[in-house]
Amino acid sequence: MEKSTLYLAGISSSSIQQLSEKYPFDIGRLPVRYLGLPLVTKRFATADYAPLIEQIRKRINSWSARSLSFAGRLNLISSVLWSICNFWLAAFRLPKECIEGIENLCSSFLWSGTDLQPHKAKISWEKVCTPKHEGGLGLRSLKEANNVSCLKLIWRIVSQGNSLWVKWIQTNLLKKASFWSLKNNTSMGSWIWKKLLKYREVAKGFCKVEVGNGELTSFWFDDWSPMNRLFDTAGDRGIIDMGISRQSSVAQAWTGRRRRRHRAGYLNLMEAALLSQRQKRTEKVDTVVWRGKNDIFHPKFSTKDTWNHIRTTSNTVSWSKGVWFPHNTPKYSFCMWLAAHDRLSTGDRMLRWNGGATGICVFCQNSVETRDHLFFACSFTSRIWKSTAKGILKARFTTGWSQLIDHVSNNQRGRVESFLIRYALQTTVYMIWRERNGRRHGEDQHSEPLITKWIDKQVRNRIITLRRMGDRRYDEAYQMWLATRS
Known part of the structure; x- marks a missing residue:
């Protein structure tokens, strides 16, 4: 009490x-x-979603950004912050202003930590929220997730899910009518109900009914025949000509009437569809199905498949498999991802932001520091790369960035060899970038043999970790790597 x-x-x-x-x-x-x-019951005001924004801000402030890499922050965003948002999205359609506020916070946290400085972003948030094979980081856009959540609520209604919310809607809002037959300008229901009604045009392309006994399928408004939703074809005039009431189910259309001949050809097609379905009638309950992968309909809702259908797609990048692969180290892959986009803060980019900056390579002191120069046209870094990868690449060895990224991204080698080449490249890029930053900030300089030794140690440690994990597919990796060091 x-x-x-x-x-x-x-x-x-x-x-x-x-x-x-x-x-x-x-x-x-x-x-x-x-x-x-x-x-x-009314549209979300700023005060209504303010607790969500504040909850996300408190979570961010509670994390120590000093010990977090870019990859660590990305993991917190995808696993913690996105889970908080999904909890709200499961019940509401968040306003545009709310989504923009959340994305600005997450973008600022990713690129600047708890300082939340938005001007430090290296790549647009829109690009970050794309699949990895399209050049992003695999986060889902909240705007698209918002649309998927609304479609899932519609699925729960039309599939007549066994929940109190669905039963309340059937009793108080639908009142034995079809969900597809209601008018958009209805005065009944809350603001989220009216939003769901506006999503029906999108949902129509996903939802069909497999007729069994025909008792739960609306004759006019459900998609059960080869002609799709019959009301969209016939309209109000067709209801009169067919002699089947607006509220009739397919089972009711089978009984109490006989087949007619019509002047309009589409009405005769409806009669034929009704007769054909009657001949296939069973005692099974009608099943609502939803469009999934490869446009195959299933009796369950898939968030992933629905998102893939409605999201805005981008061109596939050729280097994704060279950046993201099984058993990679996240912070190395993130650095490699930035390099693939040419968004590392190299000397040439620093000169664009500040004409007084020093853009000369800190290693060779001869050329402007660009990505392609740093990896591995520079005499200093090329010797490190040659010591690391010459033994495994052999005749395919190159110091050209474009040729190298294309080579590590193809699948023409075996599993173990591909892993060693990709992991060695990512480790080398990360170690060289860390040494470059250290020299830029006045830290102690390290020699080529020492950096090469660090890279070799990181690769060996990763191979040993795979062995301890029990992944037997990489048992030959250690011997293969040792053979390249001689």
Whole structure:
């Protein structure tokens, strides 16, 4: 009883006072939050989604960015912050302003840590929120996730899910009518209900019905025939000509009438579809199916497949397999990803931002520091790369960035050899970039043999880790790597 609260509407303050004396409950006032979510009937205002923004901000401030790499921050965003957002998205359609606020916070955290400085972004957030094979980091756009969540709510309604929310909608809003037959300008329901009605045009392309006994399938508004939704073809006039009421199910259309001949050809096609379905009638309950991968319909909702259908696609990049591969080290892959996009803060890019900056390579002191010069046209870095990869690349060895990234991204080698080449390249890029930054900031300089030794040690440690993990596919990796060091 002490955990219960009574909420009243349409009652005067004096009546509320009398009820509070009569019932041993606390009297609550709207709006209120339940399980962390606001209970509102009107469109989200800034004050309604402010707790979500504040919750994300507090999480970010609680993490020590000093010990987090870019890859570490990305992992926290995808596993923690996105989970918080998904909890809200499962119940509401978040406003555009809310999504933009969340994405600005996450972008600032990714690129600058808890300082939350938005001007430090190296790559646009829109590009970050694309699949890895399209050059992104694999995060899902919240705007697209918002649309998928609304489609999932529609799926729960049309599939007649066994939940209190669905049953309440069927009793109070649908009232035995089809979800597809309601008008968009209805005055019934909350703001989220009206938003769901506007998503129906998108949902129509995903939802079909496999007819069994025909009792739960709307004749006019469900997609059960080869002609799709019959009302979209025939309209109100077709309801009159066919003699089948607007609320009729397929089972009701089978009984109480006989087949007619019509002047309009599409009406005769409807009659033929109805007869054909009647001949295939079974005692099974009608099944609602949803479009999944490869446009195959399934009796369940797939968030991933739906997202792939509605999202905005980009061109596939050729280097994705050279950056993202099994058993990679995340911080090495992130550095390699930035290098593939040419977004590392190399000397030539620093000169664009600040004409007074020193853009000369800190290793050779002869050329402007570009990505292609640093990896591995520079005499200093080329010797490191040659000591590391000459033994495994052999005749295919090159110091040209474009040829190298294309070579490590193809699948023409065996699993073990591909892993060693890719991991050695990423480790070398990361170690050289770390040494370059150290020299730029006045730290101690390290020699080529020492850096090469570090790279060799990192590769060996990774191979040993794979062995301890029990992945037997890489048993030959250590011997193969040792053979390249002689």
